[in-house]
Amino acid sequence: MSDDGFSIAAYGVIGNDRGQVLLTRRRGSDEWVLPGGSVEAEEAPWEALVREVREESGLKVELGRLVGVYAKRRERDLVFVFAASATGGALRASDERDRVEFVDPRTPPEQTSDHDRERIADALKGRAEAVLAVQPSQGYNPPAGTR
Numbered sequence: 001m002s003d004d005g006f007s008i009a010a011y012g013v014i015g016n017d018r019g020q021v022l023l024t025r026r027r028g029s030d031e032w033v034l035p036g037g038s039v040e041a042e043e044a045p046w047e048a049l050v051r052e053v054r055e056e057s058g059l060k061v062e063l064g065r066l067v068g069v070y071a072k073r074r075e076r077d078l079v080f081v082f083a084a085s086a087t088g089g090a091l092r093a094s095d096e097r098d099r100v101e102f103v104d105p106r107t108p109p110e111q112t113s114d115h116d117r118e119r120i121a122d123a124l125k126g127r128a129e130a131v132l133a134v135q136p137s138q139g140y141n142p143p144a145g146t147r
Contacts, residue, residue: 010052014085024057073137
C-alpha cells in the first residue's frame with residue numbers, strides 16, 4: 001500500500017440477550033471502544049473482527065450483517081463495522097484491554113467516543129443496507145452530502 005492509502009480496521013457491535021453491547025477499555029487509557037482492530041496482511045475485515053474480539057475479550061462471535069463502512073480521512077482509516085453475537089468463550093481482560101463489559105447502549109461510559117456512539121446507534125437501527133459515512137476528525141467538516 002502506498003503512503004497515500006487508507007489503513008483498514010474492523011470493529012463489532014456485539015450484543016447479548018439483555019440488549020447490551022460489548023465495550024472494551026484500552027489498557028493505560030480511560031477510553032472505552034468497540035472491540036476490534038487493524039486488518040492484517042491477507043486477512044478479510046470479517047476475519048480480523050473475529051480474531052480481534054477473541055484476542056481482546058475472550059469471546060467467540062458469530063457475524064451478523066455489515067453495519068457500515070466509516071472513513072476517517074485525516075487519520076486515513078477505513079473502518080468496517082459488523083453486528084455480531086457472542087457464541088462462546090468467557091469475558092476476560094487482555095494485554096490490550098484492561099476491562100471488557102456489556103453495557104446499556106443508551107448509557108455507555110462517558111469516555112466512549114462520538115464515533116463509536118454513532119456506530120452503535122447505526123447497528124441498533126437494524127437497517128438492511130450498510131451505512132457509508134465519513135466520520136470527521138476534530139475540527140474537520142465533511143463535504144456536503146456526507147455525514
